[in-house]
Amino acid sequence: MAARRGLTLIIAGTAAVALAYAAAFFPAAALRWAPWAMTVGIGFLCAGFMVLGAARPGRSLGPIWIPVAFTFVVLVVGLGLALALPGTEGPTTRLLAGLPPRAALVLYGVGLLPALVLPLGYALTFKRFTLDAADIERIRSAREQRDGSLP
Amino acid sequence: MTLALALQTAALPRVAQPTVLFSALAYMLVVAVIAAWASRRTRTARDFFVAGDGIGVWTLAIAAMAATLSGFTFIGGPGLVYSLGLGAVFIVLPASLTNTMTTWTLAKRLRLLAEVRGLITVPDAIGARYRSRSAQGLAGIAMLVAIVGYMATNALALGLVIDAVFGTGLPAGIWIGSAIMVAYSAAGGMLAGVYTDVFQGIVMAAASLLVFYYALGSGGGLAGISRSILASDPTFLGPWGKVSPLGALSFFFVFGIGALAQPHVIHKFYMLRDPLRLKWYPAIMTLALMVTVLLYFGVGIAVKALVAEGTMAPLARADDATPQFLLGFAPVALAGLVFAGVAAAIMSTVNSFMNVGAAVVTHDLPVALGRRVHNELLWGRLTTVLLAAVAALVAQVSGTLVAFLGIFGWGLFASTLVPALAIGLNWPGATRAGAIASIATGLVSTLAFESMAYFRVYAFPAGVTISGLSLVLSLLVFFVVSRATRGQASDVDPDIRLVMDT
Numbered sequence: 001m002a003a004r005r006g007l008t009l010i011i012a013g014t015a016a017v018a019l020a021y022a023a024a025f026f027p028a029a030a031l032r033w034a035p036w037a038m039t040v041g042i043g044f045l046c047a048g049f050m051v052l053g054a055a056r057p058g059r060s061l062g063p064i065w066i067p068v069a070f071t072f073v074v075l076v077v078g079l080g081l082a083l084a085l086p087g088t089e090g091p092t093t094r095l096l097a098g099l100p101p102r103a104a105l106v107l108y109g110v111g112l113l114p115a116l117v118l119p120l121g122y123a124l125t126f127k128r129f130t131l132d133a134a135d136i137e138r139i140r141s142a143r144e145q146r147d148g149s150l151p
Numbered sequence: 152m153t154l155a156l157a158l159q160t161a162a163l164p165r166v167a168q169p170t171v172l173f174s175a176l177a178y179m180l181v182v183a184v185i186a187a188w189a190s191r192r193t194r195t196a197r198d199f200f201v202a203g204d205g206i207g208v209w210t211l212a213i214a215a216m217a218a219t220l221s222g223f224t225f226i227g228g229p230g231l232v233y234s235l236g237l238g239a240v241f242i243v244l245p246a247s248l249t250n251t252m253t254t255w256t257l258a259k260r261l262r263l264l265a266e267v268r269g270l271i272t273v274p275d276a277i278g279a280r281y282r283s284r285s286a287q288g289l290a291g292i293a294m295l296v297a298i299v300g301y302m303a304t305n306a307l308a309l310g311l312v313i314d315a316v317f318g319t320g321l322p323a324g325i326w327i328g329s330a331i332m333v334a335y336s337a338a339g340g341m342l343a344g345v346y347t348d349v350f351q352g353i354v355m356a357a358a359s360l361l362v363f364y365y366a367l368g369s370g371g372g373l374a375g376i377s378r379s380i381l382a383s384d385p386t387f388l389g390p391w392g393k394v395s396p397l398g399a400l401s402f403f404f405v406f407g408i409g410a411l412a413q414p415h416v417i418h419k420f421y422m423l424r425d426p427l428r429l430k431w432y433p434a435i436m437t438l439a440l441m442v443t444v445l446l447y448f449g450v451g452i453a454v455k456a457l458v459a460e461g462t463m464a465p466l467a468r469a470d471d472a473t474p475q476f477l478l479g480f481a482p483v484a485l486a487g488l489v490f491a492g493v494a495a496a497i498m499s500t501v502n503s504f505m506n507v508g509a510a511v512v513t514h515d516l517p518v519a520l521g522r523r524v525h526n527e528l529l530w531g532r533l534t535t536v537l538l539a540a541v542a543a544l545v546a547q548v549s550g551t552l553v554a555f556l557g558i559f560g561w562g563l564f565a566s567t568l569v570p571a572l573a574i575g576l577n578w579p580g581a582t583r584a585g586a587i588a589s590i591a592t593g594l595v596s597t598l599a600f601e602s603m604a605y606f607r608v609y610a611f612p613a614g615v616t617i618s619g620l621s622l623v624l625s626l627l628v629f630f631v632v633s634r635a636t637r638g639q640a641s642d643v644d645p646d647i648r649l650v651m652d653t
Binding site: 089140 | 237246257260263266268378388395400404426427429430573613614650
């Protein structure tokens with residue numbers, strides 16, 4: 001079930017990115033929404049690949065959905081706000097941690113927050129939801145079976 | 152928009168000072184010692200191609216980071232930030248998530264494939280997944296085209312660095328650099344590769360961190376740098392810099408999703424001694440990668456601010472950003488470390504390509520033709536020398552050809568391997584026909600579109616990255632053909648299916 005969701009996200013993301021590129025071949029009006037399609041597409045694709053990779057038949061994603069959903073929200077909201085907020089950068093712009101607000105949103109939000117959350121999410125869910133010693137034992141048994149059946 | 156802007160093809164300023172020379176020589180000496188140690192331990196093809204699958208997670212992560220980042224991170228990248236502003240940062244921005252995404256998607260499955268089948272190459276995994284020698288061979292050919300281009304570009308870049316440090320002249324620089332890389336790659340194979348990568352990765356990370364510190368200091372901190380830039384060129388610090396929003400997002404798409412299929416990086420998953428140690432791989436790799444790309448961003452904006460303030464003269468060429476900054480605003484010892492770091496970045500990437508390319512020639516292509524090469528270790532070594540010689544020759548003969556070949560690399564890997572590998576290893580519905588069609592689509596569309604753009608036959612609209620367009624096309628073809636041939640979907644060996652379900 002989780003794998004199907006991941007695949008659906010990847011297909012939706014691919015379609016959104018394809019739409020964004022297709023729009024670029026048309027007049028300027030289409031270019032206004034092309035970056036939005038690309039933003040949504042990137043969010044879907046990144047979340048989709050993570051879900052597809054983490055999914056295992058007959059098991060739920062468990063708490064893995066939390067860092068994945070977080071990343072999706074950070075990507076779509078961070079890049080979306082950078083698109084939506086008016087460009088007011090200038091000499092008197094108030095800085096946020098040393099950068100103009102829209103740049104800070106992109107660098108600290110999209111460029112930093114997933115780096116703090118995703119690896120931790122992966123490590124904390126690894127043993128229960130990704131791989132344990134019993135899984136490796138099953139794989140080794142399969143290898144022995146295969147080796148034994150080869151001429 | 153092509154990826155040609157990421158190529159280093161012009162000469163660097165001369166930095167032949169005693170401290171820089173000493174740092175470069177000391178660096179080469181350490182590489183030589185590691186290579187000599189590794190060559191004595193390389194006894195089988197498995198040692199040569201996958202380091203005897205016996206490395207730890209720290210080694211894996213730092214070696215993967217060193218292989219991921221080429222000299223572009225230190226020279227071309229900061230120059231690109233100086234020219235394009237924050238839009239250029241979208242090339243490295245996905246680093247915050249690509250490692251975890253790649254680990255979830257591929258690391259466990261590739262490592263378990265090594266466990267169950269003893270696979271040693273990325274096309275091996277495609278061949279095993281789809282029970283198809285054609286898919287394996289086609290993936291190998293696509294990789295080889297990209298590898299030769301990548302290697303030629305990096306041989307030229309290394310020649311430029313050696314010329315800047317030792318004043319050898321470019322042709323001699325190319326051959327000296329290639330000879331050093333061949334010496335340790337052919338003798339020690341991947342075993343030498345990963346341990347030199349670890350040393351090189353540490354040099355790169357240390358250089359980047361220190362330069363970032365000096366870069367911030369030179370402009371009065373990040374706020375001071377921002378104020379200087381905003382006073383003269385506010386667009387530079389807009390979220391997209393001087394690139395269109397679609398162009399910047401297109402960078403994110405290509406370098407984010409494309410990271411799933413860089414064979415010189417994901418091939419290293421086969422080498423991990425204990426699969427359970429993957430637990431901490433994303434954390435170590437992400438930290439190492441993010442520290443090492445600090446220089447990319449820091450030097451780019453610091454130089455822009457220094458030029459805006461009038462402290463530094465405007466650059467004649469964007470690629471001068473790092474050398475000019477080091478020579479004017481950092482201790483000379485740090486300049487030595489950074490030039491060693493540049494050489495390290497190039498050599499670690501090329502070494503991985505040599506190894507992966509040699510494996511394609513001596514393993515994947517013969518397997519695709521239904522043959523086996525006897526003594527893969529010997530032929531692997533000979534092919535490594537041959538590939539390096541071809542790359543050096545191409546780099547020396549034609550700068551134009553190098554630029555043309557170099558633009559294929561990343562995009563070709565992405566468009567040919569992401570669907571068949573990253574999706575195919577996780578989705579039982581993927582079919583052999585879908586994989587072959589998507590690899591062929593990625594190969595043909597990348598070569599055709601990049602050629603059309605390079606030779607100015609057709610100008611793609613602003614914001615359309617050719618690599619991105621090719622990747623989308625190959626993804627669409629993969630889904631459509633897999634759907635159309637879904638009757639083949641159950642044609643997966645039981646042990647491979649077990650890996651996919653684990």
